[in-house]
Amino acid sequence: MAFFSFLLLLLAPSSSPLAQTPAKTTPPKETIAWSAQRPLTWADFKSRSIAMEQLAALTASNIDVQVGCTDFVFRSTVKAVFMPTESWVRDAKSASPALLRHEQLHFDLTELHARMLRQKLSLVKLDCQHLNPAFNNLTKAAFAAWQREESRYDGETNHGLNAEKQKFWETQVQLRLNQLTAFAQE
Numbered sequence: 001m002a003f004f005s006f007l008l009l010l011l012a013p014s015s016s017p018l019a020q021t022p023a024k025t026t027p028p029k030e031t032i033a034w035s036a037q038r039p040l041t042w043a044d045f046k047s048r049s050i051a052m053e054q055l056a057a058l059t060a061s062n063i064d065v066q067v068g069c070t071d072f073v074f075r076s077t078v079k080a081v082f083m084p085t086e087s088w089v090r091d092a093k094s095a096s097p098a099l100l101r102h103e104q105l106h107f108d109l110t111e112l113h114a115r116m117l118r119q120k121l122s123l124v125k126l127d128c129q130h131l132n133p134a135f136n137n138l139t140k141a142a143f144a145a146w147q148r149e150e151s152r153y154d155g156e157t158n159h160g161l162n163a164e165k166q167k168f169w170e171t172q173v174q175l176r177l178n179q180l181t182a183f184a185q186e
Contacts, residue, residue, distance in 0.1 A: 120142065
């Protein structure tokens with residue numbers, strides 16, 4: 001199962017007085033950026049399981065979107081990140097490799113939707129002086145599509161217990177990631 005959140009950080013244009021005001025920041029949470037060379041391990045799941053929860057594991061992933069305008073030119077950064085301190089596995093010692101593959105695919109779906117958002121942002125012409133609501137509508141639609149697909153994945157695979165459907169999803173997500181290689185960040 002995946003937990004989703006969507007982080008949007010809207011930066012003020014560099015010529016704005018807001019850009020000169022020091023921002024109060026909180027320390028960033030520990031994250032692991034998605035990488036094809038760095039799959040998840042059970043050691044990455046650092047939170048404690050929820051006692052009443054029936055699931056065997058939970059992946060907390062996020063699409064981190066940062067945007068801004070410099071000299072009225074729109075710029076964006078979109079990253080798929082895994083959040084170790086919000087992810088858990090009930091018993092890592094007895095957890096199966098199949099369960100880890102299921103959780104990895106939740107993270108892969110996050111990267112897939114991050115790539116799709118990068119693609120959309122590369123195609124749309126956003127005006128820095130009138131950034132909203134176009135940007136908000138685009139990101140809300142991207143988040144909704146990601147959330148729907150994550151739910152469908154868990155439903156169709158029965159949280160990874162249906163091995164045949166799990167294999168189908170693994171194949172399809174890999175194919176779709178390959179189709180969007182031009183929008184990978186690595």
